[in-house]
Amino acid sequence: MTRLRGLKDLVHDAVEQGATAVERIHRSSAAKPFEVLRLIPTLDAPVGTLQSLHDAALSGTYGMVRWVNRAVDGTLDVALDLFEQRQLPATDAQGHPPKPPL
């Protein structure tokens, strides 16, 4: 079970850091055409607005990926906790575990 938790944590970290790395590249690549278009004086203002919208959408999308990742991680934590509790031996009325058979 501890290994399963470890695997879950590793996948969570990989998605979190992978999404951040891809977002950085996506933002950097998308900035190039905007930079070129903004060299035209008449397009500077509208392209600037468009880039802001694009960047906001980008942050929202990758932020959503990270949010879902955290939600799945939290849900799996609860599920694993419940599973572990069910694996524990039943207790008697005083809360003591049953005695092993002789």
Add this chain to the structure above:
Amino acid sequence: MTTSEAAESPDSEPGFPVVSSSPDEAVPPAPPKPRVGKVDLALGVLNGVLGDYLHRQNNALATPMGLYHEGRALPVEREALRSAHPHSTGRVALWVHGLAVTEAVWAFPAEPTTDYGSLLERDAGFTPLYLRYNTGLHISDNGEALAHLLQRLVAEFPVPITELVLVGYSMGGLVLRSACHIASEACLPWLSLVRRSYSIGVPHFGSPLERMGTVVAQVLRAVPNPYTRLVADVVDLRSSGVKDLGVARLRRQDWEDTTSPCTPLLPPPGIAHHLIVGALGEQGKWLSAMFGDGVVSLASASGRTGPRDTSPLFPPENVKVVAGIDHVSLAHHAEVYARLRESLAVEVA
């Protein structure tokens, strides 16, 4: 010489699993199962690549250092050790594996329950103890942990240890050298029990493959492109243990300050160091000279900085080159075992 040939040679007792050839038996017996499961093998690889990260994150997939017996953790406690080795005579051999593997690397592929340790126990009476550790951690960290583990082992072993033979394969040999250095500085008494140590394919002066990885990462990072930088980030993900292998950083100060050159750590005195070196081709041929055993160069595995080094770390007469063998096979090859056994026999005589 194959493992079976080694077992059948006149000067050795047959010790490998024997298959009954009775004509009455319709169903052939199942081949022996490996002692280490596939999950553990996968974790060995994961620890080699990301072990330091897993350790920092307190991830349960990080392998804690410990002794293992038949694929299971063996607590360093008197009763557990007695139960695992009831017939121990106090002559102990510690087997330390290399990067991104587990103690399963010692097992002969055709006979997974047989390894150098079990053969040496049969032939020379050395109780085998197998170490498993997180190969992604710094070599010095593993060396420090091993030095203290051996201290506990000497105190807890059910019979007084009279001799401790250290055998390291690949990175394992560097971990052993680091542990000996720490034991020497801290005056840990277990070091006085070590009279012989064996290095099998150990990159005493680093591995050119890792140095190539460092150069590739630097080149990719220098290119002003987000994609190549991402690839450089991925290349740089490799663990501290892997990075230490580049120039064999055995002490903490070696990796804390990488700006100054890493001075070689002299082996502790009073120990006979034996080196077994693999070579892809015949000794002296270009293939061996260029690639060594495919991972470690001949010079590095022989404890020399280069082919013309006149002051090697270890006595040249203790270096044995096994021709026609690659790095991985060094951990489970009948010819390597023959050299080990021969060397131990000479020492005993």
